[in-house]
Structures are given as C-alpha cells and as structure tokens.
Amino acid sequence: MEKLRIGLIGCGVISDIYLKTCQKFEILEVVACASLDIAESRAKAAQYGIAKYYTPEEIFSDPEIDCVLNLTIPAVHAKVSIAALEAGKHVYSEKPFVTDLADGAKILALAKEKGLCVGNAPDTFLGGRWQTCQKLIEEGVIGAPTGAAAFVGTHGVERHHPNPDFYYQPGGGPLLDLGPYYLTAMIALMGPVKRVCGFSRKTFDTRMIESQPRHGEIMPVDVDTHVSGMLEFCSGAIGSITASFDIWDSETPRLEIYGEKGTLCIPDPDPVHGANNFDGEVWYRTRETSRWSYQPRVQGLENWQVAENTHGYNENSRGLGLVDLAYAVRGSRPVRASGEMAQHVCEIMTGILESPKSGEFWVLNSSCATPAALPEDFPNSEA
Ligand SMILES: NC(=O)c1ccc[n+]([C@@H]2O[C@H](COP(=O)([O-])OP(=O)(O)OC[C@H]3O[C@@H](n4cnc5c(N)ncnc54)[C@H](O)[C@@H]3O)[C@@H](O)[C@H]2O)c1
Structure with missing residues (x-):
C-alpha cells in the first residue's frame, strides 16, 4: 500500500x-x-x-x-x-x-x-484495554450501559513537564488536557451526548515550576483547575466526569461504566497506567458476583473478574490513530479517531465550562459516529 x-x-x-x-x-x-x-x-x-x-x-x-x-x-x-x-x-x-x-x-x-x-488524539481508546471494554459491551456482558463515571485527579504537570506554562493558560486546564481521554472513551463505548452541565473553580492563582531547568519560576494560572461535569447521552445513559490539577491523591477508579446487568471498571489510581493510557486491566462484576450493600467493602480484586484481553496495543502507542488515518485515506473508509468525534468532545468540554456561567444546560449541536472496533489483527487485515 x-x-x-x-x-x-x-x-x-x-x-x-x-x-x-x-x-x-x-x-x-x-x-x-x-x-x-x-x-x-x-x-x-x-x-x-x-x-x-x-x-x-x-x-x-x-x-x-x-x-x-x-x-x-x-x-x-x-x-x-x-x-x-x-x-x-x-x-x-x-x-x-x-x-x-x-x-x-x-x-x-x-x-x-x-x-x-x-x-x-486521543487514540488511547484504540488500545487493548479499551477494545476489550468495547468487546464486553458488544457481547452484552454488562447489558445496555445506563451510566458512567470518569475521574482524573492529579496535582498538575509542573513537577514533570519542562515548560508547563501552557497547561495553565486558555486552551489548557485539566478538563481540556485530560478530559479528552475519558470523554472519547465514553463516546466510543456509549455513543454521542445530548446535553451537559458542570461546575469549575480555580484553587491557586499562581503555581511554581518544580521541574528542571526552570525550577522555582512562578507561573500565572488563568484557567479553572478543578472541574466536575454531568452528561446525558443520546442513549439516555447518564455520565459524570471530574478532572482536576488540584488533587494530591485518590483511590477512585478512573472510569466505570454501569449497565443493566453489570459494571465495567477501569481500576488503578496509578497515574502511569491511568485511563489516559493504552494498557491496564479491565474488571467487571455482574449480578452473580456483585456485593450486597451490607457486605464489608473489600479493597482490590475480590469479586471482580478480570477480562481476558485479546487485543493488541497494550503499550504506549500514541500515534496509532494516525496509522488508522493512513489506512483510512488509502482505503477510503472512515477515520476512527475522527475530527467529528474530537469536535464533539470539545463541545462537551466547552458546555461543562460554560454552563455554570449561564446557569443552564448546554445542548450539543455536534454529534459523531461511534468508531468501529479495531480488528484484533490491525493493521494486517488492512493490507
Ligand atoms: N507532554 C505530554 O505528556 C503530552 C501528552 C499527551 C498530549 N500532549 C499534547 O501534545 C501537544 C504538545 O505538547 P508537548 O508537551 O509536546 O509541548 P512542548 O511545549 O514540549 O512542544 C510544543 C512544540 O510545538 C511547537 N510550537 C509551539 N507553537 C508553535 C507555532 N505557533 N507554530 C509551530 N510550532 C509551534 C514548539 O516549537 C514545540 O516544538 C499539546 O497539545 C499537549 O496537550 C502532551
């Protein structure tokens, strides 16, 4: 080709x-x-x-x-x-x-x-973990999705990025920086969104660069750095997202999808393998393995089933969306990590940030097709 x-x-x-x-x-x-x-x-x-x-x-x-x-x-x-x-x-x-x-x-x-x-970008939803989620949903393991909760709480980027300024200027902030991974995954798995609302705040007016070579420089913060939003999907499912640069640590799973028959969980609060990456396990529970409300909470894997991951790209493969675009161009088929989906994600984020100003829901103008599952042998089947 x-x-x-x-x-x-x-x-x-x-x-x-x-x-x-x-x-x-x-x-x-x-x-x-x-x-x-x-x-x-x-x-x-x-x-x-x-x-x-x-x-x-x-x-x-x-x-x-x-x-x-x-x-x-x-x-x-x-x-x-x-x-x-x-x-x-x-x-x-x-x-x-x-x-x-x-x-x-x-x-x-x-x-x-x-x-x-x-x-x-992001193209992380094409990774093995997310394609496993798509397969489980398509196989009906959790039934029709009814809700989802996404969470990404960090304390910003100034401890690792050499030039972190842009993350605290318009166009940056936790929702625009990290939200696309979670929102794109939710849309890829649950379809487009009908309307959103939210709240956001700025906790610090300035932040200090702690990475090298600019350690000690003070940066202005001109965006909100703690954001929570609610989403109503076209399917009728309800979702939430919290994205923050003001959280020191958390045990909250990165993403859960609730269905009529079970729950899918993207675990691990470890930021290296967080849901903004390609790799990691997928856990699920169904009626048979769920806990009664009075049972003591057990941390970790107890009662969760770990899904078998039969898909490729379980390591950092940023750029996989570009590979897919190349085959789409040559094969005259739709792009999976498409501009339409990215625009829909941007409108969701804009709506979450704008709705508290007007006090009203933001009704989405944009929509997008749900990307087809990535073939298990991608890109061999494209040749
Ligand atoms: N750093 C990360 O871990 C990371 C992870 C995922 C996504 N991203 C995204 O990748 C993008 C780049 O991030 P980065 O961390 O590589 O930033 P960076 O600051 O390290 O690099 C930015 C590059 O863009 C170039 N550039 C800036 N303004 C330009 C202009 N007007 N015209 C042409 N080139 C210009 C700069 O010369 C530089 O080469 C951002 O959108 C960021 O959200 C970054």
Missing part, C-alpha cells in the same frame, strides 16, 4: 513517542519535521533519521508531504490544522482538537470541501 508521507510540526515532549510509533508502521514515512526553534527541528531530524528539517511554513509548501502531524501547543492547534488543509494536506492533531468551537467547525468544513481527512 502506498505510504502516507508525514510532515511533523511540533518537536516537543510528545513528539518522541509519535516518531517511535511511526517507525513501526510501513504505511507511514515521516519526511520532514519543524518547530518554532530550528535547532530543535534539526536535533529531532538527526535523532530519528528524518530527511528534512524545516520552519513550520516550509512544511505546508512541500509537495512531498501528504499529511501534517500537528503536535503544537493547544492555542495554535487550529491555526496549524487550517493551514495544513488549505495547503491540501490531511491533518492529524494532538488534543484538544481546538480551543474555539468555530475553528473546529471550520476545520471540518474545509476538510469536507477539499476531500481531505482529519484525525485527532
């Missing part, structure tokens, strides 16, 4: 895992990379054997590039994606898709007009 030639814009922290994933799949060839800092682009090109290092503008004008991989910071995602589409290139972007819903609508309309594909 003809390769999809990729031009990367944004050679920062997350680019390494993408470049490693790209090297594993024959359908992808990264032909050029760019960032604001030409020295950073040159170093990345040398490290991964990429033929050309560029300024961002040169990526758009290179006719050898079929698709732009947009790994810039949230505030410039839309600008880069629009420029890529205007230059006639497919685009796959990091999350959040956009920080302004009008930009998202423009990106989707432009892609449609030009016959180009738009894909977007």
